[in-house]
Amino acid sequence: MGNLSTTPPSVSPSGGAGGGDDAGYSAGTTPPGGVHRSAARRELWRFLAGRVSGAVVSMLLVLLSAFFIFRVIGGDPVRAVGGDSPMTPEQRAEIEERLGLNEPLRVQFWEYVKDVFTLDWGQSYVSSAQVTDLMWDRLPNTLLLTGTALILAAGLGVWIGARAGWRQGSTFEKTQVGISLTLWSAPTFWLGMIVIIVFSVRLDLFPVNGMRSARGGDQDFLPDLLDVAHHLVLPACTMAAVIYAQYVLIMRSSILEERGNDYLTVAKAKGLRDDVVRRRHAVPNALLPTVTLIALQFGAIFNGALLTETIFSWPGLGLLFYQAIKIPDIPLLQVLFIFFAGTTILANMLADIIYRFLDPRVRRSA
Amino acid sequence: MTTTTPPPRRYRRLAAAAVALALPAAAISVPGAHASDDGSTTLVVGKVGLNDIPHMNPLDSGWVVQGEFNNLMYDPLIRWGQEDYVPAPGLAESWEVSDDELTWTYHIDPDATWSDGQPVTANDAKFTFELLQTNELFNSRHGDLVDLMTSIEAPDEQTLVITTEEPNAILNHMNNIPIMPEHVWGEMENPDEYTGEPGQPTSGPFELAEYSPGQRVVLTANPDYWDGPVAYDELIFQSYETTEAAVQALQQGEIDFLDGLNPEQAGALEQNEDITVSVQPSRHLENISFNMGARTKDGQEFGDGHPALQDPAVRQAIHHVVDKQRLVDVILDGNGTPGVSWVAPIFTEHFWDPGEDAFEVSADAGNQLLDDAGYTERTDAGIRIDPESGEPLSFRLFYHSDRPTYADIQDFLVEWVAELDIELEPIPMETTPLNEETDAGNYDIAFGGWNYGPDPSQDLAYLTCDRLPDEPEPTDLTFDFYCNDEVDALWLQQLQATDPAERAEAVKEIQRIVYQDSPQIILYYDHAIEAYSNDWTGFGMLPSSGGAIAKQQAAYGYAQAVPADAADESSGDDEGDAAGDDGGAGADGDDAAASSDDDGGSNTGLIVGIVIAAVVVIGGVVFLMRRRSTAEERE
Amino acid sequence: MRTEPQPGSMSGSTNVTTELKSPRSIVWARRRASLADFWRLYRRQRAGMVGLAILVVITLLTVLAPWYTDESELNAANAPGGRMESPSTEFWFGTDQIGRPILTMVIWGARVSLQVGLVAAVLAVTLGTVIGMAAAHFGGWISWALMRLTDWFIVLPSLVLAIALVIALGPSKLTIIIAIALTSWAGTARLVRAQTMAIEGRPYLERARALGAGNWHQMTRHVLPNLMPLVLASATLQVSSAILAEASLSFLGLGDPSAFSWGGILERAFDAGAISAGAWWYMLPPGLAILLVVLAFTLCGRAMEVVLNPRLRGNQ
Helix, strand or coil: CCCCCCCCCCCCCCCCCCCCEECCEECCCCCCCCCCHHHHHHHHHHHHHHHHHHHHHHHHHHHHHHHHHCCCCCCCHHHHHHCCCCCCHHHHHHHHHHHCCCCCHHHHHHHHHHHHHCCCCCECCCCCCEHHHHHHHHHHHHHHHHHHHHHHHHHHHHHHHHHHHHCCCCHHHHHHHHHHHHHHHCCHHHHHHHHHHHHHHHCCCCCCCCCCCCCCCCCCHHHHHHHHHHHHHHHHHHHHHHHHHHHHHHHHHHHHHHHCCHHHHHHHHCCCCHHHHHHHHHHHHHHHHHHHHHHHCHHHHHHHHHHHHHHHCCCCHHHHHHHHHCCCCHHHHHHHHHHHHHHHHHHHHHHHHHHHHHCHHHHHHC | CCCCCCCHHHHHHHHHHHHHHHHHHHHCCCCCCCCCCCCCCEEEEEEECHHHCCCCCCCCCCCHHHHHHHHHHCCECEEECCCCCCEEECCEEEEEECCCCCEEEEEECCCCECCCCCECCHHHHHHHHHHHHHCHHHHHHHHHHHCCEEEEEEEECCEEEEEECCCCHHHHCHHHCECCCHHHHCCCCCHHHCCCCCCCCCCCCEEEEEEECCCEEEEEECCCCCCCCCCCCEEEEEEECCHHHHHHHHHCCCCCEECCCCHHHHHHHHCCCCEEEEEEEEEEEEEEEECCCCECCCCCECCCCCHHHHCHHHHHHHHHHCCHHHHHHHHCCCCEEECCCCCCCCCCCCCCCCHHHCCCCCHHHHHHHHHHCCCCCECCCCCEECCCCCCECEEEEEEECCCHHHHHHHHHHHHHHHCCCCEEEEEEECHHHHHHHHHCCCCCEEEEEEECCCCHHHHHHHHCHHHCCCCCCCCCCCCCCCCCHHHHHHHHHHHHCCCHHHHHHHHHHHHHHHHHHCCEEEEEEEEEEEEEECCEECCCCECCCCCECCCCCCCHHHHCCEECCCCCCCCHHHHHHHHHHHHHCCCCCHHHHHHCCCCHHHHHHHHHHHHHHHHHHHHHHHHHHHHHHHHHHHC | CCCCCCHHHHHHHCCCCCCCCCHHHHHHHHHHHHHHHHHHHHHCCHHHHHHHHHHHHHHHHHHCHHHHCCHHHHCHHHCCCCCCCCCCCCCCCCECCCCCEHHHHHHHHHHHHHHHHHHHHHHHHHHHHHHHHHHHHHCHHHHHHHHHHHHHHHHCCHHHHHHHHHHHHCCCHHHHHHHHHHHHCHHHHHHHHHHHHHHHCCHHHHHHHHCCCCHHHHHHHHHHHHHHHHHHHHHHHHHHHHHHHHHHHHHHHHCCCCCCCHHHHHHHHHHCCHHHHCCHHHHHHHHHHHHHHHHHHHHHHHHHHHHHCHHHHCCC
16 A cells, blocks of 8 residues: 555555556466466466566656656746846746746657657756766665665564564564554654654764764765764664564564465474474565565655655755755656656566566466 | 463573664764864854755855855955945955046955965956856846946056946945956856866865765865965865754754754753854844735736735734734744844944834724724624725735744734734745745735845845836736835935945935835844854854854855864874774775775765675674574574 | 445434335345444454544544633734743643643644544545446456556655645645545555455356446445445555655645644744754654554554454454
8 A cells, every 4th residue: 555654554465465466467367277388488478578568658657747747846946046036037037948947848848758768867957967967976875774774674574573473462473563553653754853852962872964974074984984874873773663664564464374374284293393384484485475565665665765864864865855846956856756666666566576486376376 | 372471581682682783883973073184173064055056156146155155265356344334345455436426446456366376356357247247147147236337447457447327336345246267267168157166266265175066065275365364274064954953963063153043942052061152133034015016117007916005004004013022022032123124233324223203013003094094994794994995904914834933923913913903814825836926916915034235226126116017927026016206216316326324324214214104014133043163263243243154245254263272283182083983893994995095975885885784794693693592492 | 326325324214123124224234233243353453442442532632622722822922831831730741932832732733633634545545446446347448547557656656746746736734635645545446456356256246247237336236335344444544644644744844834733743843943952842742643643543444454354363
């Protein structure tokens, strides 16, 4: 379920994840018994073609909508370029011409289409740098923050979730689910504010803003690393805390689903110890849907990044977007939007395909 | 299923893991070094809104922040004097006007040099003004000054002669326009595409060293600055997304100076004994303005303003119920002065004090005015009716949805105006659509803010009839379509008054008329609340009798700053700390450190890799520990 | 074509006591029984009951607000307290920078936050249900187009899109509701589509089709009632994310400045320098209120899911 902050912590992992139901083919309708190899292969190719073409269509829609979405914002980029002092009509006209805003929408759209196909994304209104340069400059910062948060949240979440699911009904499970749900329910920016008050204002342990200290200047690698790591702690933990819940809950539900399966009973009957059964058999199988869901929820991570980066002034793509939308810096917004959506589309497509290849049940039925 | 209690050892292990995770965090939580390794001193200024500025072209700056940078790097011919804004020598050591008030002669300071050693000459000024005349982009910014100049001559290196067709007071102060080096800018093919290049020769106390859009601007002091170098080596403007974040940075010693504080932040910083808070009058004001009837120069009306607002009695009645002192007390916590007219009180030469002419805060007086003017009929709801149009006196009040202050003031206004049996309907709007509506005359009353001056001609021109549009089209060049012949005459008088006293007289008279007529109600002049680290002292205020340090139209604020302990080279301890960091964290970073000496900014990619690797390694270790411990359990 | 009576009208209009039941009343009796069944199972969900209790209390507090608080205290001109007072017996949660009691702000803020959350969730789920059912039922290119649209909305960074929408439409309560609904229906659509396809495969629907039931009849009489539990659970979860979304948008300065939603109070707190001033009383109550309500809705939604999906019930 896509939504603004993160995915609502639904109990069942069946939100379409890896369900592989889509138009053009349907994974639900498995071919009748006695499938030939060639038929299976044909089915596979159809599946791949369906997935890839679906992604391509989605991407085209994104490219198309990126043009219109940010033009309806109706802000005044001329004002943003012109500054906070009043402008004469001549000044205004001059800037409009420079930004290409005086052209009719039709012409602007045509220019946009041409630019998209020549991969020329244009210049930022404000800084007059290439928008792609701005994006690549900020991308590593976002990767650092989201990557750290993701690894923290997913690692801990999967681990805790597996144990919670295995021991359904235990105090441990209830406590862990309670903690996750509470964290999920906290607004990201509020959690950030509280974290800042406690760890920065009161305890004075961590800096609150940006990625490097202002006095650093050009630093050697090691001090720079420490400086960045020091700045990273609070935002990464805040973001991890908010996205953590979904991993716990998804992993827990996956394990719950696995628990009913025969092969586990068989494994137990063979006399394997409980935790060995869990680790060797249940967890690997349960991980599959979990990993798929993680990929499917890529979009939600951007939401988290946007809020976290804004509250901590982390110079990443989320903050860049937030700054751009206030102007609005249309070329920059377009390229960021396409990047966000494109990454998610790609991740979803790959997740679906990988799921198809890895999941024993889907393989079996094919 | 029964509840199983996990073995206690598991919790111990969790605790141990938590401690292990916390350790590196503690190890790196040593505050950053205050001085660079080479013992140079750096003043770090926190800036909110640094990401607004599109570039660092000094001749195309529309933002106040850009102006700050210009002032620090490029001297104008004439500065705004630190005392009372009286024009003071800049690159020109003196200037005079001919008896017919049409020819101005400026004498360039023979000591003035560019930071590359070249002398500053009259040709540089001539080049700059001519560039401003011919270049379309620059002219759109500076046309009001340079378009007056009918000839610009440089008879010798030190002398600049400018003639105009009409006498004009603006040539007495030149509006702080920066002068560019001809020997560099003359070579540029497209000077309007210049976006700020490090190392360019400058005539001011600083040179640009780094410009990272939206992140920071680094200026290095010119040790050979002709007018006396500053007392430190480097000035960094660090971007902050919010003032709140910057306040924390100031508390933690990350930055040394910050402006734009609110009373709560000031209160918090006053608790810190290492920080000084400076509350001084500023040139900023907040106002509400009435739609005076949008129309063209020919009188063609447009927009949908309420006709009753064109009646001075209605506006004056509202003026009577606005308790400005109360707003200053409640909204600003006392950090401001009640508003009068457009000129802020710090411009002592030009400020008009109403004295006894001030509107008395009195609903009775307001009601009396309305009764006398014939607004005696009321609707069923008790709202007064405009006898001419038959419309009830119910006005829309537009305010900016992103300004919580306006939302609060609006509460007061609604309540006060209700005492006149007039209704206000507050409508929040985003800034851009709000501006579009007010520009098109589609409003009754709207909030606004303004940074006044220092040149009266520029700002008061918004009150002249000449600013009405030619066509019924939106314009942001007029204050509420105000037009008053008396004001027009006075404005022209002050414009052409080359004698400062005569000019001041006219400027004050304009304010008196506008205050009485009340096309706008100036609510208050808010004080600038700024704070700085006690490691620094000497920040120059403009005016020196009490004014803001930041956002000046001059370089005094930062340029006059001095490290509090200038004699002491306090870098020893800090160096020790830095070395400790290096040693503590292990030796394998040395190679990488050596290779990336030149650009510390590009380490991010490597850091991303290393952090990921570290997390993976930690994860692996935890996993192995887990395995081992379950093995133990098994036995 | 007749329209189905709304569920709300059933208890009043259909006559329960009649012995001779019309086919319709049999249907209703069956539904009532399953509702009772549902409640019986739901009651066993401790977390769900806690969530429900929290919601009941908060709803009461919100509805009764005019009787125990004074709304005029929210008017800056009538603020009763001093500037940023810390909590006292007079002002339990202190005051803001104008002197308004935080407690009153939070209590009245509940109206805005809950209203936006509920309406946006209902809109989103309705939209998602209609599109999901249409996509499942019609098949062919309609289904293909609708699913492409759904996929598109799912992959879009929703906060990004919502921000753009709010700016485009101008900040107001209505705008925020629309923006949230438009950016969060897609998940429901997917879920509903899958479920509809499953339901349509059932024999009785084939029979209905064979008897010549039209699209509308099939949908409203057979598919929708079977979907309802799922849709309700989905809506409950949707409310919690809608409330979070409203808070985020308000905090980013896109809310209605004249209304004190919880996110809006936090924005004011942040702007007013509450972090620097250490005014925890200004930030904690609205944040906790959001947390509590979101948690309560989530607990309810999850409990409903468990009731509906016996497999998740475990061996209790």
